[in-house]
Amino acid sequence: MKHVDDYRAPERIKKLAAAIAQRQTRPCVLMEVCGGQTHSIVRHSLEQLLPESLELVHGPGCPVCVTAAQTIDNAIALAQLPDVTLCSFGDMLRVPGTATSLQHARAAGADVRMVYSPLDALALARANPDRRIVFFAVGFETTAPATALAVAQAAAQRLENFSLLVSHFLVPPAMRAILEAPDNRVQGFLAPGHVCAITGEQDYDALARQYHVPIVITGFEPVDILQGILHCVEQLERGEAVLENQYRRVVQGDGNPTAFRLVHEIFEVADQQWRGIGSIPVSGLRLTEAYHRYDAATLLPATHINVKSTHSGCISGEILRGLRKPTQCPHFGRECSPQQPLGAPMVSSEGACAAYYHYR
Amino acid sequence: MSADKPPFEYSCPVPASADTVQLDHGGGGQLAHQLLHEVILPRFANEIAASGHDSAMLDLRNPRVAFTTDSFVVNPLEFPGGDIGKLAVFGTVNDLLMAGALPRHISCSLIIEEGLPLAVLRRILQSMATAAGEAGVTIVTGDTKVVERGHGDGLFINTAGIGERIGEIVIAPQSIRAGDCILLSGDIARHGIAVLAQREGMRFDAPVDSDCASLLPAVSALLDENIEVHCLRDATRGGLATILLELAEISGLCFAIDEERIPVADAVRGACELLGLDPLYIANEGCFVAIVPAAQAERALAVMRAHSVSEQSVLIGQVSEGAPALMLNAATGTRRQLRRLTGQPLPRIC
Numbered sequence: 001m002k003h004v005d006d007y008r009a010p011e012r013i014k015k016l017a018a019a020i021a022q023r024q025t026r027p028c029v030l031m032e033v034c035g036g037q038t039h040s041i042v043r044h045s046l047e048q049l050l051p052e053s054l055e056l057v058h059g060p061g062c063p064v065c066v067t068a069a070q071t072i073d074n075a076i077a078l079a080q081l082p083d084v085t086l087c088s089f090g091d092m093l094r095v096p097g098t099a100t101s102l103q104h105a106r107a108a109g110a111d112v113r114m115v116y117s118p119l120d121a122l123a124l125a126r127a128n129p130d131r132r133i134v135f136f137a138v139g140f141e142t143t144a145p146a147t148a149l150a151v152a153q154a155a156a157q158r159l160e161n162f163s164l165l166v167s168h169f170l171v172p173p174a175m176r177a178i179l180e181a182p183d184n185r186v187q188g189f190l191a192p193g194h195v196c197a198i199t200g201e202q203d204y205d206a207l208a209r210q211y212h213v214p215i216v217i218t219g220f221e222p223v224d225i226l227q228g229i230l231h232c233v234e235q236l237e238r239g240e241a242v243l244e245n246q247y248r249r250v251v252q253g254d255g256n257p258t259a260f261r262l263v264h265e266i267f268e269v270a271d272q273q274w275r276g277i278g279s280i281p282v283s284g285l286r287l288t289e290a291y292h293r294y295d296a297a298t299l300l301p302a303t304h305i306n307v308k309s310t311h312s313g314c315i316s317g318e319i320l321r322g323l324r325k326p327t328q329c330p331h332f333g334r335e336c337s338p339q340q341p342l343g344a345p346m347v348s349s350e351g352a353c354a355a356y357y358h359y360r
Numbered sequence: 361m362s363a364d365k366p367p368f369e370y371s372c373p374v375p376a377s378a379d380t381v382q383l384d385h386g387g388g389g390q391l392a393h394q395l396l397h398e399v400i401l402p403r404f405a406n407e408i409a410a411s412g413h414d415s416a417m418l419d420l421r422n423p424r425v426a427f428t429t430d431s432f433v434v435n436p437l438e439f440p441g442g443d444i445g446k447l448a449v450f451g452t453v454n455d456l457l458m459a460g461a462l463p464r465h466i467s468c469s470l471i472i473e474e475g476l477p478l479a480v481l482r483r484i485l486q487s488m489a490t491a492a493g494e495a496g497v498t499i500v501t502g503d504t505k506v507v508e509r510g511h512g513d514g515l516f517i518n519t520a521g522i523g524e525r526i527g528e529i530v531i532a533p534q535s536i537r538a539g540d541c542i543l544l545s546g547d548i549a550r551h552g553i554a555v556l557a558q559r560e561g562m563r564f565d566a567p568v569d570s571d572c573a574s575l576l577p578a579v580s581a582l583l584d585e586n587i588e589v590h591c592l593r594d595a596t597r598g599g600l601a602t603i604l605l606e607l608a609e610i611s612g613l614c615f616a617i618d619e620e621r622i623p624v625a626d627a628v629r630g631a632c633e634l635l636g637l638d639p640l641y642i643a644n645e646g647c648f649v650a651i652v653p654a655a656q657a658e659r660a661l662a663v664m665r666a667h668s669v670s671e672q673s674v675l676i677g678q679v680s681e682g683a684p685a686l687m688l689n690a691a692t693g694t695r696r697q698l699r700r701l702t703g704q705p706l707p708r709i710c
Contacts, residue, residue: 001629010691045694116560222692338702349636359696 007221008044016226017049024233027053029185031178031322032228033171034192035062035350036220042355044222054233057185057322058355060174060274061192063139064091064348065316067167068273072097075136075165077304078296079110085128086165087121088136090114091348096312096341118150118164125154125162134296138167141195144285145259148266151287151294163296166286169272171195172203173283178321179211186322188232190218190225193247198263200255205243212241219247266291275344276317314343319352326353333357381476386506395504399482403489404468404499416500418465422524426461428452429520435708437480437514439558441550441569444517445484447645447710449491449499450574451596452521457579458592458648460531461523463495468502468519473512484515495574497521513708527583533610535590540679541657542615543650545578545670546571547623548600549642553631555709566627573646578670582650587660591651594644597710601640601698603649605686608679616687616695617677640688641701643709651679 006012032038038058041047047056060066072095079086079102086102093103093114106112111131115121118135125133137147147164154162171192178184191204196217208215214235218228228246235241245251263285272284287295313331318324326332326345336342338354345351349358384391401410408416432448449466456463468488472481492499529535554570556562575594582589591611593603600622608615624632624639632639646669652660657675664673677689686698 001626001633004633010693013692043696044692045690045696048694049692358699358701 004221007219007223009223012223013049013226016223016230020054020226020230020233021051023230023237024051024054025237027055028187028233028236029055029057029322030188030190030229030232031057031059031186032190032218032225033059033061033175034195034220035065035348035352036194037190037192037218037225038062038352039350039355040220040222041225042359045359046222046225050229054229057325058319058352059178059322060277060320061140061171061195062345062348062350062352063143063169064095065320065344065351066169066274066277067092067095067138067344068275069096069098070273071165071167072102073099074297074300074304076100076102076105076110077300078134078165079105079112081132081299081301083130084132084134084299085111085113085124086134086136087113087115087124089116089138092136092138094341095344095347118147119153122150122153122159122162125159126157129161132161132163132299134299135162135164136167137164140169140171140192141198141263144168144263144267145198145256148262151266151291152262154294155291163294163299164287165296166267168267168285169274170269170283170285172207173280174274175207177277177280177283179207179213181321183323186213188214188236189216190228190232191215193217193219193224193251196245196247196251196255198256198259200260201243201245201251201253208241208243214241215243217243217245217247217251219250274320276314276320278317312342316343316345319345326356327360329353379478381472381474381478381481381506383474383506383508386472386504392504399478400485400502400504403485404492404502406498406500408465408498408500409502416465416467418500418522420464420522420524422526424525426456426459426523426525427520428455428459429518430455431516431518432710433513433516433708434555434710435513436555436558437484439555439570440567441554442572442645443484443487444515445488446491446572448517448519449488449495449497450572450645451710452519453495453497454575454594454648456521456523457575458531458594459523459525460527460529460579460583460589460592461525462580463497463521463523463576465500466492466497466519466521468499468517470502470504471512471516471518472504472506473514474506474509476514481515491574495576529588531589531592533591533607536607536611536613536651536679537590537653538613538679538681539654540590540651541654541675542604542617542677542679543652543657543660543664544600544622544647544674544676545575545650545664546647546672547625547628548595548644548647549624549628549632549639551645552599552642552709553628556635557631562631564627564631568625568627568631571644571646573669575646575648575669577667578648578664581663581667582660585659585663587652587656587663589650589652589660592648594648596645597643598701599639599641599643600649601638601686602700605698605700607651608684608686611679612684613679614682614685614687615677615679616689618689620691621674621676623672623674640698645710654678
C-alpha cells in the first residue's frame, strides 16, 4: 500500500494546500474532468483545505452519468429478449433510462448479469452457445481497449453469439464543447490521468494551445489532485496556458500505442449523445464496417421505438458542464437520492451528486 | 431413542446415490430419518436434542433471557477462515453477547438444495458442532427441509438463540451517554473481502481470512471485570460505519471517529483499493464495538486486549451531544459525515 500511502500522507497534503493558498491571488474556477477525481476530492474533503476563492467544478468524466437514457432503454429492450443475456458493469444496472432501469428489468425476469470485464462476457458466450450474450460497453478511452480486445478475441475464436451495445465516449471533444459554450466558466483543467495513459498527451496539448487554457494531466490521490491544482494556479498566476503532466508515474507522452491502435482497428470515431448535454461531434466510438456483425443494435426488435426522454427535473447537463454544483439543484437530497435517483449523476460512485450525497 | 443408531432395520432398499442430498432426505420418510439420525444428531449430541420431542424443553434458572434469530445464505458455503456453519453459530452467539447475555441454547434449521454433496453437509455440521462447543452453547432443536435443484443455493441455515442476561446493567443503544468512548475490538473488513475473494477467484499476496469468531471471551471478560459497558454491537452487515450510524441515530447523539486509528490489514486495504470498496462499509463477523464511559476506557481496553479475539482493541472515537450523526476525522484535519451506503456492494456474504 506504500504506493498509495505516499500520495495520501497528511503532511504532504497540508503542505500542498498551504502552497496553493499562498500562490493564488485572484479567484479561479478549475474543472477536474474525471469522475474518479471528483470522487477522491469529495471523499478526502479536499475542498475544505482550499481557499474559498478557488472553485472546483466537476466535469463530465463519469461514464454512468453521460450514457444517454435512450441507450439504457436499448439495453433494457435487449435484455428483455428471451434468448439474450445482457452483461454490464454494476453501476449501469441502477441508472434510470426514460422509464425504468436494468435492475428493475432484471427483477421482472430479464437475464441481466453484472461483470467486471468484457472478457467475462466473452467467457459467458463460450460457455452458453445457445444464448446471445450482449456486453453493454460503456466508458471512455480507458475501457475502450478492453472492449476492443473482446471483439478481436470473439473474431479470432469465431464466436457468433457475442455482441456489443456500444456507448463509448471520448474526452477531448467534450472539453472542447465546454470551452466553446458561451457560458463557460472553466479557466483550467485537471485532465483525466487514466484516459491519457491510453491516448497520450497530444490532444490535450492542442486544446491548451488553441483555447489558451492551462491543462494538467492529473492522478487520483489527494497529493496528485492538489499538485494538479497547484500547477494550474501557478500557470494562471503567471498568465501561461500550457499542458503539464503531473501523473508521469503512469502517463507516457505517447500513451499506450498498442491499446490505442487496437481501439482504432475495431472502432471508428462518431458523433455521440451525452446525457444531459446533447450530441457532441466526433465524441464517441462505433464499430467499423468490418466488425459491424458484433453490433447488438441489429438484434433490437423492429418494433422497439425509443421514447423521447421526459424531463425528470435532473439538471445533470449543468452539473456536468460545471455551471452548477449538486447542492444547487432543488431536488438534491430531497426527491433525488441514490435510492431514488432522478438522474445519472446520483447513481455512480463517480457521479458528482452521489459523491456529494455520501461524503458531505 | 438413541441418537447414534436407528431403532430398527429397514426392509426396503435405500435409493442409490448416497453421496448427495436427495429430495427424499426432506420428505419425512426413511432417508429423512437416516439424515437426522446418522448425519445430524450424532454431531450435535446432547440430551435435549436427542429426546425426540417436538420442542426442546429448557430449564433456565435466570428469568432474564435474550432471544435472537438470524438466517445465513453466504455464497460460497466454505471460505478462508470459516464456513456457513461456523458463521451460523457464531452469528447468533455474538448477537446474544451484544445484549450482554451469555449464550446457552441455539436452534438449527437447514434448508438444503437437492444435490448438495453429503460430504460438504457433514463438514459444515461438524463445523457447527465445533463452534457450538467453543461458544458453550448446545444445539437443542432444529429442522431439515430439502428443496429442488435450482431452488436454493446449496444450503441455507437459520439459527435462533437464547442467552441468560447477567448483571444488572442494561447494555443497549439507549444506555449510551455523551462523553462515552468508542472502542473497536480488531481490524475491520476481513470477512467481506475473504468471501468476495473466494467467490470471484481473486488471489492476494497475503491471503485474507474471514475474522469469523466467537466474541464470548472478550465480552464475558468485560462483564466479569465489572466494566460499566453502555453498549455493544458487532460490526456485521454494513460494516463499522453502518452500525455506528445506527447507534448514533438510536441514541440521538453525535459519534466521531478518527480514520487513522481504525485498523485495516494491508492486504484488505489493497483489495478494497483495487475493487473501489470502502473498508468502513465491509462486513465483519468477529469484531465489535464497545461503548464505555471515558473513565473506564483504558481498563476496558486492557481487559479486551488480554483475549486473542480482541487483542488489537483500540479507542477509535467519542460520543458527544449534538445532532445524531457519524463524523469521520481525517489526519489532514478535515471532517466529513458518514452516511448509509446505497445498493449492495457485496451481496450474499453472511
